Amino acid sequence: MLRLLIIFALLVPFKVFASNAVGVIVGDPSGLSARFALDNEHSIDGALAYATGANSGFHIHGTYLWDRARTFPTDQDPIEMYYGLGARIISIDKGKYDGDVSFGPRAPIGLLYNFTNPNLEVFGEIAAVLDLTPKMTVDLDVGVGVRVRF
Numbered sequence: 001m002l003r004l005l006i007i008f009a010l011l012v013p014f015k016v017f018a019s020n021a022v023g024v025i026v027g028d029p030s031g032l033s034a035r036f037a038l039d040n041e042h043s044i045d046g047a048l049a050y051a052t053g054a055n056s057g058f059h060i061h062g063t064y065l066w067d068r069a070r071t072f073p074t075d076q077d078p079i080e081m082y083y084g085l086g087a088r089i090i091s092i093d094k095g096k097y098d099g100d101v102s103f104g105p106r107a108p109i110g111l112l113y114n115f116t117n118p119n120l121e122v123f124g125e126i127a128a129v130l131d132l133t134p135k136m137t138v139d140l141d142v143g144v145g146v147r148v149r150f
Contacts, residue, residue, distance in 0.1 A: 019043075020150055021121050027143030028052050029059040035121075035147060041067050045084070053139055055102040055131065057093040061141070062086050063108055063127075077116070083109045088129050088141070100134040106141065119149045 019037035024030075031049025038044065043065045051059040063086030071078040090102040110125025127141040 021147035022150075023121075023145055023147030025049060025143040025145035028141060029061075029143065031059065033145050033147060035065075037067075043067055043082075045086075051090050051141075053141075054137065055090045055092050055097065055139070056095070057102075058091040059088065060090075061088040061106055061127075063106060065108075067112075072111075074113075077114055080112045080114075081109070082112060083107070088127075088131075092134070097134045102131045103133050104129055104131040106130075108141070114149070121147050121149055123147070 021035045023033050025033040025047055029047060029049030029051040031047055033045065033047045033049075035043050035045040044062065045065055046062040047059065049059045051057060063084040065082050065084035067082045068080045069083055070081040072081070084107065086106050086108075088102075088104060088106045092098060092100050092102055106127045106129040108125045108127035110123055112121055112123040114121050122145070124144040125142070129139040129141060131137045131139055
């Protein structure tokens with residue numbers, strides 16, 4: 001478990017950026033979610049969560065995101081599409097691979113809407129994951145969430 005936390009710390013830099021957001025994601029996985037802006041068009045996101053899919057267990061992911069890949073106008077602020085590339089680790093706690101670690105690249109695509117007052121962002125994403133261990137499989141992460149921007 002300690003190794004997983006160290007890997008997550010390496011994937012998500014703890015630096016003060018122009019726009020940070022912390023909140024929750026619900027779906028598969030469900031847990032804590034954070035996003036750290038690198039500039040106006042790129043950010044890093046991550047989650048400490050619990051996965052309930054084929055490989056259920058403690059889930060960590062970190063992803064480099066290209067923000068505002070496309071925008072969709074609304075009466076208020078636009079809905080922004082983003083995509084990215086990162087990695088996911090699951091400490092499997094059930095089934096045939098109980099005690100093993102699942103690891104692989106993940107590629108999310110999602111939509112994000114920023115509220116001004118209160119300072120919230122609402123998002124939904126789907127991510128394709130190629131688990132390389134303990135068995136090579138393809139999986140999907142799907143979730144919706146809300147984060148407080150600061």
